[in-house]
Structure formats: structure tokens, C-alpha cells
Amino acid sequence: MFKRPVGRRRETALVAAGLLVAVGGVFAVAETETGTQEGESDDSKYSEPYFNVRLWEWADGMCESMASLEALRADSVKKADRLRGKAGDPAAERESGSVAATYLRSASEALEGISRDFGAVDSLTRIPDTERLRAAYAREIDRVRPEAAELADADGLAGLAARERIGRAERVTSLVASIKEPDPSWDHLIQRDGTFERAANSPGCFAVRQAERERRSAPPEPEPPLLPAADGTSLAACADGACEVRVTKPATRVKVRELTLEVDRNDTEVTVRHSYPSGGAVRVNLSGEGARGTFGRGGGTTVTVELKAMNEGNAVLGITSSR
Structure with missing residues (x-):
């Protein structure tokens, strides 16, 4: 939204309604407003x-x-x-x-x-x-x-x-x-x-x-620089339980052993969600480098997701797991 100009209204009004008169080589404003009668709208100025x-x-x-x-x-x-x-x-x-x-x-x-x-x-x-x-x-x-x-x-x-x-x-x-x-x-x-x-x-x-x-x-805005990640954008690298991947899509799924993580990314944070087959879900918002979230099942695999870096178009996740 553009900021509306806020000026010195009295001076501006004089210029708007006045005449420029040269006096001794100096321009002066001669006011031409005659005023309004009581009860008359100021809109009469629009003449x-x-x-x-x-x-x-x-x-x-x-x-x-x-x-x-x-x-x-x-x-x-x-x-x-x-x-x-x-x-x-x-x-x-x-x-x-x-x-x-x-x-x-x-x-x-x-x-x-x-x-x-x-x-x-x-x-x-x-x-x-x-x-x-x-x-x-x-x-x-x-x-x-x-x-x-x-x-x-x-x-x-x-x-x-x-x-x-x-x-x-x-x-x-x-x-x-x-x-x-x-x-x-x-x-x-x-x-x-x-x-x-x-x-x-x-x-x-x-x-x-x-x-x-x-x-x-204006020229088109440049794409945000790609952040380095050991496994690039290969989400398949996470299947064995350990990876470092770059996420560029706003929403994607990552398979980590038998768990499936739903990852939503915007310019300021990453949300990771895991839904359980029996119902219910765990969701963690990662909004700063080093932020972590852990997901898992009792007696099964535990997965930790760490936000390692991010910019306007990319997020790098480090994913590890243990049994």
C-alpha cells in the first residue's frame, strides 16, 4: 500500500487557490479565497x-x-x-x-x-x-x-x-x-x-x-540460491534412515524407513507432520536453523528431523533415525 502524502496543508491550499505575483523579483502567493458563509460546505472550493x-x-x-x-x-x-x-x-x-x-x-x-x-x-x-x-x-x-x-x-x-x-x-x-x-x-x-x-x-x-x-x-527477481545438501534434492536417499536433502517444493512427502513424513515449506519455516495408522498425528514447526523435531512409534523407528539451513526458496533438512 502506498503511503498517502502528508503535507503542510495550509501552504498547499494557498498555492492551490492563489496567484503567483512578482514583487521586486520575488514570487509571492496572493490568496484568492473569499471564504464561505456559515453552513456552506468547503466543497465549494472545487469551483x-x-x-x-x-x-x-x-x-x-x-x-x-x-x-x-x-x-x-x-x-x-x-x-x-x-x-x-x-x-x-x-x-x-x-x-x-x-x-x-x-x-x-x-x-x-x-x-x-x-x-x-x-x-x-x-x-x-x-x-x-x-x-x-x-x-x-x-x-x-x-x-x-x-x-x-x-x-x-x-x-x-x-x-x-x-x-x-x-x-x-x-x-x-x-x-x-x-x-x-x-x-x-x-x-x-x-x-x-x-x-x-x-x-x-x-x-x-x-x-x-x-x-x-x-x-x-523491472527485471524478474532472481531465483534464490540453492543451498548445499549432501544428497541434493534426492528424497529417496532418506529411505535408509539417514540423509541431508534440499526441499524446494512447498509441500512434499519423505519416506524414512517405515515412516512417512509430510513436509510443508514456506519462506520462514518448515512444518513436519507424521500421521499414525491408528489415528492421530504429530506436527512440529521448525523456524530456525538447528531446530529439531522427533517422530516415532513405541518399540519401532524414531526419526529426528533438523532444519540445517533455509532461504526464500529452499530448506535443507538433516534426517537421522534409530531403532
């Missing part, structure tokens, strides 16, 4: 020919809120493509289930934030289209927000199979895609109304456009 502070403050809030919505739309399109067509491939489906859970939480939080942002924009009573535009966006966000929040509820996600999580995420991507643009839209208002054309030149709107240009022209 000024160029711009004023309140119009730009309104535009800043709208541009920043619309940019957040557009970012959520773009992310949802990417996630929908990634989640599509994973049925029938257990390994790919499990990985997508982890991606789906992360997306559900982030999309729900984003919708909550965007709803607050649109709600915080003060519309201008003398320019009805400003309130119509803001309210239209707010209604569309609030139409889909409750269902997205329900689908992303942590208690509801707990214990769901990967396919069910994917189904929930696909529903949220369709909800985001269904958010309609107001009619008339911001772009249409800019084309037909000089007030909105001036509003589009506010500092916040300019910052949004500049950030988008920089994003489009």
Missing part, C-alpha cells in the same frame, strides 16, 4: 479552475485503494492458473493444497484491508460522482468479503483434504474475478469530466502509476 487539496486527498485514497484491488485481482488470476488441473496427481494436488491454504488467508486479509481503505475515503458532497464511485467499489468488495472470510477460516480449513482446500481457493478466485467496475468507471469519468482529470494528477495517483511502470520495467 477553482486547477486543483485543490481536498480533491487530491480524495483521489489519493481512491487510487491507492483501486491499486490494492488490482493487485489482488492479478494475484488471484495467477493462483487460479496454478491450482487448475491438479486432480489425479497426488503429489501435485498436495502441493496445490498448501498453495490454496496460503492464498485463502492472504485473499481474505486483502479484501478486509481494501474494504477499510475504500471506507476511509471521504467523498465530496458537491461532486456526487465521487461518492457514487467510492460507494460502488465498497459495495462490490463487501458483497464477496464475508464468503471469502468464511472459506478462509482457520478452523474450517483444519483437517480438510488438499482437494477440498483447492476447491475453496478456486471459489475465492471466482469471487474476486466477479468484482465489477463501477458504471461510470474512474476512466470514463476522467475522459468526460475535467474535475476527475485533475484528480488523476494527485500525488498519490501519480505514485501509483509510477510504481506500476517500475514494476513492469
Whole structure:
């Protein structure tokens, strides 16, 4: 989210509403405001020919809120493509289930934030289209927000199979895609109304456009460097009970003797889970180098997993076992 410009409003207002007069070679501001009668709205300032502070403050809030919505739309399109067509491939489906859970939480939080942002924009009573535009966006966000929040509820996600999580995420991507643009839209208002054309030149709107240009022209981020591991990415090396492997996928399974470990990785931690045939499971979160978790059965194999290193795209696990 872009930080909204906070300036010295009185000085800015004078420039907005004044004339530059050369006095002895020095430019001075000659204030042209005549004031307002008691009970008259400050929105009367919007008859000024160029711009004023309140119009730009309104535009800043709208541009920043619309940019957040557009970012959520773009992310949802990417996630929908990634989640599509994973049925029938257990390994790919499990990985997508982890991606789906992360997306559900982030999309729900984003919708909550965007709803607050649109709600915080003060519309201008003398320019009805400003309130119509803001309210239209707010209604569309609030139409889909409750269902997205329900689908992303942590208690509801707990214990769901990967396919069910994917189904929930696909529903949220369709909800985001269904958010309609107001009619008339911001772009249409800019084309037909000089007030909105001036509003589009506010500092916040300019910052949004500049950030988008920089994003489009920036080179792709380099892949995180691979961390050294004695057995590379060969998870099969763990079958005999001892290995050092690099995990790059968000979700995978590791067979260690007769135990199967489910490993979920994100940029900051690794979660290792082992389910028992008789029911129940043990889960350990490893969030720092040297963190360990132990799994096993009474009278059988005991497996210890150590997080040896990690970065944004990799985690190195050292796995040992004993009988």
C-alpha cells in the first residue's frame, strides 16, 4: 500500500487557490479565497479552475485503494492458473493444497484491508460522482468479503483434504474475478469530466502509476540460491534412515524407513507432520536453523528431523533415525 502524502496543508491550499505575483523579483502567493458563509460546505472550493487539496486527498485514497484491488485481482488470476488441473496427481494436488491454504488467508486479509481503505475515503458532497464511485467499489468488495472470510477460516480449513482446500481457493478466485467496475468507471469519468482529470494528477495517483511502470520495467527477481545438501534434492536417499536433502517444493512427502513424513515449506519455516495408522498425528514447526523435531512409534523407528539451513526458496533438512 502506498503511503498517502502528508503535507503542510495550509501552504498547499494557498498555492492551490492563489496567484503567483512578482514583487521586486520575488514570487509571492496572493490568496484568492473569499471564504464561505456559515453552513456552506468547503466543497465549494472545487469551483477553482486547477486543483485543490481536498480533491487530491480524495483521489489519493481512491487510487491507492483501486491499486490494492488490482493487485489482488492479478494475484488471484495467477493462483487460479496454478491450482487448475491438479486432480489425479497426488503429489501435485498436495502441493496445490498448501498453495490454496496460503492464498485463502492472504485473499481474505486483502479484501478486509481494501474494504477499510475504500471506507476511509471521504467523498465530496458537491461532486456526487465521487461518492457514487467510492460507494460502488465498497459495495462490490463487501458483497464477496464475508464468503471469502468464511472459506478462509482457520478452523474450517483444519483437517480438510488438499482437494477440498483447492476447491475453496478456486471459489475465492471466482469471487474476486466477479468484482465489477463501477458504471461510470474512474476512466470514463476522467475522459468526460475535467474535475476527475485533475484528480488523476494527485500525488498519490501519480505514485501509483509510477510504481506500476517500475514494476513492469523491472527485471524478474532472481531465483534464490540453492543451498548445499549432501544428497541434493534426492528424497529417496532418506529411505535408509539417514540423509541431508534440499526441499524446494512447498509441500512434499519423505519416506524414512517405515515412516512417512509430510513436509510443508514456506519462506520462514518448515512444518513436519507424521500421521499414525491408528489415528492421530504429530506436527512440529521448525523456524530456525538447528531446530529439531522427533517422530516415532513405541518399540519401532524414531526419526529426528533438523532444519540445517533455509532461504526464500529452499530448506535443507538433516534426517537421522534409530531403532
